[in-house]
Amino acid sequence: MSAAQIHIVDDDQALRTALTRLLSAHGYQVVAYESASAFLERVPDDAAGCILLDVDMPGLTGLQLQEHLARTGSILPIVFLTGNGNIAMSVKAIKAGAEDFLAKPVASEDLLAALERALARYREAAASNHHLLELQRRFGTLSGREREVFELVIQGLLNKQIAFELGNTERTVKAQRQAVMEKLGARSVAELVQMGMQLGVLKKAA
Known part of the structure; x- marks a missing residue:
């Protein structure tokens, strides 16, 4: 399995750059994607970590990407970060399993706290998956x-x-x-x- 990373999916290049610098400065490994489609094309099957995801993007939206990942059994937790969100949208995202739904601009401490929770959740899910695979092997x-x-x-x-x-x-x-x-x-x-x-x-x- 690859090392845990934060996968930034946002169509705003300036924001992707700023977020990458911020998170890298705090010791995180970061990979940025300009769209949900680019993420699906480039992300490996054994991708580890969590996703920092915009909602409103050309093509596949953030919520549509969330639905796709859920259908394919991905255990990557999602933290939404959007400038165009509303309560109904946030409720839908959280009910579908998102770790958090943050509004732009976001305080760095709030963002980092949400990402830490998401990474902790990923580690728990990965450990559980590993345990089940080992149990299936023994069975x-x-x-x-x-x-x-x-x-x-x-x-x-x-x-x-x-x-x-x-x-x-x-x-x-x-x-x-x-x-x-x-x-x-x-x-x-x-x-x-x-x-x-x-x-x-x-x-x-x-």
Whole structure:
């Protein structure tokens, strides 16, 4: 994964330059884009960090870019910075997951605070993604029968009930259950249940 960066997307060249200087002076890595389309064309799939995004731009607007990124599963948090925003627009952006919605001109301390929150949120999301990918990798090492045992264990069945369900001996089920625990790195049935929900094998109770 690439190093975390602040991706500035704004059609105002003078503002892009000013923001780049400000953020670079505070130690941030910055990449600037003149439009939402330019961002989509140049940003790598493993882009890390957050986006400082204008709303009103020629072509794809900031809100449209936000919608596109949400559809594609991007975990890059967005901080909107606009001179043409309104309450309805800000509410829509925040409801859609934006970290903040700031008005131009913005005080540097307010901007930096919002970006720090966005970067912290990115780090949490990236860690969660990494954990899920590792869990999926481990789940992939289970045999077909071990997956069956896993699914029955997290449904609350006892070893003897699982043995009856699968036509096995209780001793065999106990060994398979232990193998599942070891392969998934679980220390308890409660952890197995949590893993089942994360993997989508077990649905959360309504």
